[in-house]
Amino acid sequence: MISGVLIIFFVLAALAVLGAVSLILQSHPIHSALSLILVMVSLAGLYLLMGAEFIAAVQIIVYGGAVMVLFIFVIMLLNAGVEERTNFSKLAAFGGVPLALALGCIIAAAIARSSGHLAPPAVNGAMSSTRELSMLLFSEFVYPFELTSFLILVAILGAIVLAQREN
Amino acid sequence: MSEILAKYGFLIVPIVKVAILVFVVLTLDAYLTWLERKVIAHIQARWGPHRVGPHGLLQPLADGIKFILKEDPMPTGVDKKAYFFAPFLTLMLALTSLSVIPFGPDITVFGYTTNFGIADVNISLLVLFAITALGVYGIALAGWGSNNKYSLLGGLRSSAQMISYELALTLSVVGVLLIAGDFSLKHIVEKQAGDLGLLSWNIIGFSKDHGSFTQIIGCICFFIAAIAETNRVPFDLPEAESELVAGFHTEYASMKFAMFFIGEYTSMIAVSSLFAILFFGGWLSPFPTSWMLTHYLPSLILVPLGLWIIYDGIRYETILGRIILPGLGAVFALLGAALFLSPVVNELIQGPFWFFAKVGAVLFFYIWMRGTLPRFRYDQLMDFGWKFLLPVSIANVVLTSAVIMWRLK
Numbered sequence: 001m002i003s004g005v006l007i008i009f010f011v012l013a014a015l016a017v018l019g020a021v022s023l024i025l026q027s028h029p030i031h032s033a034l035s036l037i038l039v040m041v042s043l044a045g046l047y048l049l050m051g052a053e054f055i056a057a058v059q060i061i062v063y064g065g066a067v068m069v070l071f072i073f074v075i076m077l078l079n080a081g082v083e084e085r086t087n088f089s090k091l092a093a094f095g096g097v098p099l100a101l102a103l104g105c106i107i108a109a110a111i112a113r114s115s116g117h118l119a120p121p122a123v124n125g126a127m128s129s130t131r132e133l134s135m136l137l138f139s140e141f142v143y144p145f146e147l148t149s150f151l152i153l154v155a156i157l158g159a160i161v162l163a164q165r166e167n
Numbered sequence: 168m169s170e171i172l173a174k175y176g177f178l179i180v181p182i183v184k185v186a187i188l189v190f191v192v193l194t195l196d197a198y199l200t201w202l203e204r205k206v207i208a209h210i211q212a213r214w215g216p217h218r219v220g221p222h223g224l225l226q227p228l229a230d231g232i233k234f235i236l237k238e239d240p241m242p243t244g245v246d247k248k249a250y251f252f253a254p255f256l257t258l259m260l261a262l263t264s265l266s267v268i269p270f271g272p273d274i275t276v277f278g279y280t281t282n283f284g285i286a287d288v289n290i291s292l293l294v295l296f297a298i299t300a301l302g303v304y305g306i307a308l309a310g311w312g313s314n315n316k317y318s319l320l321g322g323l324r325s326s327a328q329m330i331s332y333e334l335a336l337t338l339s340v341v342g343v344l345l346i347a348g349d350f351s352l353k354h355i356v357e358k359q360a361g362d363l364g365l366l367s368w369n370i371i372g373f374s375k376d377h378g379s380f381t382q383i384i385g386c387i388c389f390f391i392a393a394i395a396e397t398n399r400v401p402f403d404l405p406e407a408e409s410e411l412v413a414g415f416h417t418e419y420a421s422m423k424f425a426m427f428f429i430g431e432y433t434s435m436i437a438v439s440s441l442f443a444i445l446f447f448g449g450w451l452s453p454f455p456t457s458w459m460l461t462h463y464l465p466s467l468i469l470v471p472l473g474l475w476i477i478y479d480g481i482r483y484e485t486i487l488g489r490i491i492l493p494g495l496g497a498v499f500a501l502l503g504a505a506l507f508l509s510p511v512v513n514e515l516i517q518g519p520f521w522f523f524a525k526v527g528a529v530l531f532f533y534i535w536m537r538g539t540l541p542r543f544r545y546d547q548l549m550d551f552g553w554k555f556l557l558p559v560s561i562a563n564v565v566l567t568s569a570v571i572m573w574r575l576k
Contacts, residue, residue, distance in 0.1 A: 053289065057293035061297050066300065066333070069307070072304070073307070
């Protein structure tokens with residue numbers, strides 16, 4: 001009934017959720033950033049479980065490595081201290097809590113409806129291999145891919161313009 | 168024996184392999200510090216360690232005992248989580264990175280065939296880069312958590328340096344990936360096999376099916392970026408002692424300091440292994456396959472080395488040296504003789520022999536550079552990484568893809 005894959009899935013899922021909760025509850029920005037790294041690495045494990053090895057590795061290299069290092073670098077550079085706690089704001093009490101409860105209900109309903117035929121996502125061999133993925137990316141999805149690259153280029157140019165403005 | 172292995176091999180073999188690898192790597196790390204001190208001392212016309220044991224051979228052992236027994240003070244105001252977590256993270260990631268490296272071709276022991284390494288993953292190169300990407304956190308957290316301005320500056324320098332050189336490191340490998348068409352380190356090595364020995368390695372790139380191109384530019388870029396990634400001279404700004412005391416590990420003592428140290432040497436071994444695999448044919452022999460006599464090279468090196476150590480030991484001035492050195496020499500000489508007499512074991516040892524010979528050469532080069540080169544200034548380091556290394560690596564990718572496309576047509 002309970003296979004090894006399922007156990008690994010629950011461990012990784014629990015780690016991801018724990019990391020996400022800890023991200024909000026930590027009072028120091030660096031600890032929050034470290035919790036976010038835990039979330040990203042657990043997500044990479046989940047991708048690996050679905051057989052998407054390339055996506056898993058890229059998740060760690062790009063999100064776990066490059067992006068989060070920049071976060072931590074900026075927090076360290078600004079020497080940000082422990083954040084101040086405010087009391088529960090009115091917006092959170094009257095807007096946030098009911099919305100969170102509603103979201104929880106929707107997810108619970110979705111799980112309840114599909115109970116009985118819950119299965120891990122099918123491992124699609126064609127999609128998971130790096131070669132197939134790049135074939136798709138450079139043939140079928142070449143225009144969205146190029147557009148995204150263009151968007152990133154625009155963002156880089158914008159960053160340079162903003163940095164140069166003061167001189 | 169073979170029935171047990173066939174049934175429980177999937178469980179027993181990895182555990183045995185991990186135990187052997189950890190033991191070998193930790194010993195290698197210890198003697199790498201000895202070698203480094205000895206080589207740099209001789210470059211600078213000194214003797215280096217020579218008091219503990221013959222030729223200072225027991226110095227790593229004494230250092231180890233010192234690390235365990237020393238007091239471990241913790242400065243006030245540290246961030247405890249980061250302070251304690253950082254050395255563990257550094258050592259853990261460094262040791263994990265060795266798990267995907269193939270040290271030789273597949274071997275068969277007692278009828279059980281297994282890969283010569285811990286895990287044979289089809290994306291092993293990406294796994295290595297993922298581990299390298301996470302390696303920054305150990306240093307950044309140590310610098311930040313220590314509550315010391317020198318540590319913080321060291322940690323900041325290190326994170327900036329690693330982000331900058333990671334790009335060049337990754338891009339310099341793309342040429343090799345274009346040739347191999349695979350992320351698996353095992354397949355990258357197998358692709359470099361040829362009748363002509365070292366001519367078909369990626370650094371020269373001669374192949375019959377014209378699907379290859381010399382990767383000498385990628386090789387140089389990779390080596391420079393790899394030194395910067397491992398924070399070694401001339402890129403050791405994170406721990407520049409003349410300006411930052413000891414950088415990110417200023418506030419660490421005892422075993423926690425040792426963990427950073429072991430982590431640094433282990434990542435040196437990992438990077439050297441990767442360098443040998445990507446550009447120098449991994450476990451492949453540099454001689455053409457038809458030269459069968461070269462298979463006796465391990466014996467040819469081990470026996471004279473052992474005899475020379477015995478000779479050196481007999482005339483050594485201390486009694487301890489007269490016992491240890493001839494014993495060590497006898498082990499080497501007997502090992503060489505055993506390899507000569509048993510062709511089966513000799514064939515088994517060929518792959519690992521060449522692999523460790525190449526890794527050893529790269530490690531020696533690392534130490535040689537530390538004894539020779541001065542340190543970069545920080546702005547020079549950044550200029551070099553972004554304005555020279557990165558464009559050259561990208562040019563190598565474009566050149567290699569163009570040549571391979573043209574040749575395949």
